[in-house]
Amino acid sequence: MDTKHSFDITKYKKFIVPVAINMATVFIIVVIILPQFSILGDTLSQIKTQKEKVSDLNSTLSTIVSAQDLTLDSSLTSSTRAVPTGKDVSLIFSALSKAAAASGTELGEFSLTVGGIFGRAAQIAPGVGSTPSIVVSASVKGGDVKSLIQFSSELQKLLPLSQINRLNVSGDTASFEISFFYKPLDELKISKQQRVAPLSQADLNLLSQLKEWEQ
Amino acid sequence: MKEDEINLAASPAPKKTYKVFLTPSFLIFIIIFTVGVLILSYVVVLKVNLSSLAFDSRRLQGQIDQQEQKKAKILIISERLASARKILASRNHLDLVVSSIIQAVPDNFSIEGIVGNDKQISLSISADSLSGFVSFLAESIPTLAQNKALGISKVTADSFGETQSGYLLSLTFTLR
Secondary structure, X not given: OHHHHHHHHHHHHOOHHHHHHHHHHHHHHHHHHHHHHHHHHHHHHHHHHHHHHHHHHHHHHHHHHHOOHHHHHHXXXXXXXXXXXXXXXXXXHXXXXXXXXXXXXXXXXXXXXXXXXXXXXXXXXXXHXXXXXXXXXXXXXXXXXXXXXXXXXXXXXXXXXXXXXXXXEEOOEEEEEEEEEOOOOOHHHHHHOOOOOOXXXXXXXXXXXHHHHHO | OOOOOOOOOOOOHHHHHHXXXXXXXXXXXXXXXXXXXXXXXXXXXXXHHHHHHHHHHHHHHHHHHHOHHHHHHHHHHHHHHHHXXXXXXXXXXXXXXXXXXXXXXOOOOEEEEEEEEOOXXXXXXXXXXXXXXXXXXXXXXXXXXXXXXXXXXXXXXXXXXXXXXXXXXXXXXXEO
């Protein structure tokens, strides 16, 4: 009986090697190959994100390096003069005076409601295109009706950007209600912004127009 | 051995079965092992690539951080220009409409007054004689109204009368 049993074990010993090989194969598939698919997916996705980031950073760096300090300062002045970061009364007075001089009229009284200076109260209701504005009432004298109307046309070609809301011309005097636009600077948003795109041709054209109006 | 007896011990089957199992198992193992090595190598290459990209990213970010002020200036310029474009696209052209209306008024007329906002413009004009009114109402006003850039949707004659100095006409231009 013992001899018979010993004979059987010897017979099945031959299958140990192929079984071990098969087990190793299954082990490689389950423990090594299959998890790699998930790792592969994640890595490829991370590479794609990193490539985009590097491309953006390269583009940003190239934009920053190619920008000339002098041009940048001049453009910054023009653009912040067009849309000031705050309620700059001196800029408004300067624009009104220039418009009066250009139209051959005389600036009379003018008043404005400054509103909030700091805090939540400073967030005045938006004017045109969700841009806040400061409303100015100005009276202009002199010349004829055409000169008085020219005052409003001249004002549209000056900075800060403005809009004539109402006008009342009678004889040699006129009163205007004008919105001067401004927009507080969102420093947090700017500091968080990673990508810097170069100015487009449309931006450059607008900048050139604003510089012309700044004179 | 008798004819009806079967000798199981002497059967050659196990040897054949063993060979049948071993060869394909070994072949499959080699294939799977090679695939595993290839996949692992690919993952390693990708990880190295990712690490290199991360390094590049940090290097570029460092270079950008050194020029933070310049970056801020460019961003502020872009942001201001976007705001300026929005304002220019949406602000009214009251001055343009009023200027166009005034230019259409004949020289021998005097403008008594203009009151306007972004909805409507009221114009009062006077003249010594009636002669100019016909051509002004029949020609100049329709030409103005047809100019789409001005956005005039309706022109109404509010009043027309004779005064001590001549004739007075009041018009209202309704804007779109």
